[in-house]
Amino acid sequence: MRLQPRVDGLRILFETDEAAMLDQLITQLVELLQSHSGTALDPDPLFASLEVGGSEELPHDPALARLFPDAYEATGESTSFRRVTEQGLLNRKLQDATQVTTALGVGGGGDDTEGGVAVEISAATLPAWVRTITALRLAIAARIGLDEQEDRVRLLAEEETRGTVLVFDWLAAILESVLTIMTASEADDDDPEATPS
Numbered sequence: 001m002r003l004q005p006r007v008d009g010l011r012i013l014f015e016t017d018e019a020a021m022l023d024q025l026i027t028q029l030v031e032l033l034q035s036h037s038g039t040a041l042d043p044d045p046l047f048a049s050l051e052v053g054g055s056e057e058l059p060h061d062p063a064l065a066r067l068f069p070d071a072y073e074a075t076g077e078s079t080s081f082r083r084v085t086e087q088g089l090l091n092r093k094l095q096d097a098t099q100v101t102t103a104l105g106v107g108g109g110g111d112d113t114e115g116g117v118a119v120e121i122s123a124a125t126l127p128a129w130v131r132t133i134t135a136l137r138l139a140i141a142a143r144i145g146l147d148e149q150e151d152r153v154r155l156l157a158e159e160e161t162r163g164t165v166l167v168f169d170w171l172a173a174i175l176e177s178v179l180t181i182m183t184a185s186e187a188d189d190d191d192p193e194a195t196p197s
Helices: 016-036 045-050 062-067 075-104 126-144 149-157 159-190
Strands: 002-006 009-015 116-122
Touching: 002 159, 009 016, 009 159, 016 062, 016 075, 016 116, 016 126, 016 159, 062 126, 075 116, 075 126, 116 126, 126 159, 149 159
Parallel strands: none
Antiparallel strands: 002 009, 009 116
């Protein structure tokens, strides 16, 4: 993976297998979200984001519970809040994930120049990337019981979870790198002395 700053964002060049893995992870996230959805995703982003409805209790699946935690300590307040907001939140996560997989274009004729898959991220598309990668990391952490630093050390030592922890760390590296470059780019835009005259 290589990152190249641009005037209006950045370009990520994924190795082909990296892009395929990220696409597969996001596909699994979409399937998880759809399994919890009570309705079909509205194709109109505005209506999808405004859609209300949801379950009345914390999901039993640990990954879904991490993605849709209780908003309040009091059970009654959490139930009421979840009932009117969960579906809209779920739809937004699905739309974010769809936007990222579309940008990756794996298997769909995406930009596979330079021996990999090139993806452009702008200030407008950055939030979808951040939210999707964060959702992936939350779901992975919940699946393998990664809550504290001590858990990470233990899980790395176990053969069946080592690979998953390394994927978790890889996603963290993508997220940190993207945010660092985008933040630096925004700082340069705000600094008049950084702009050549």
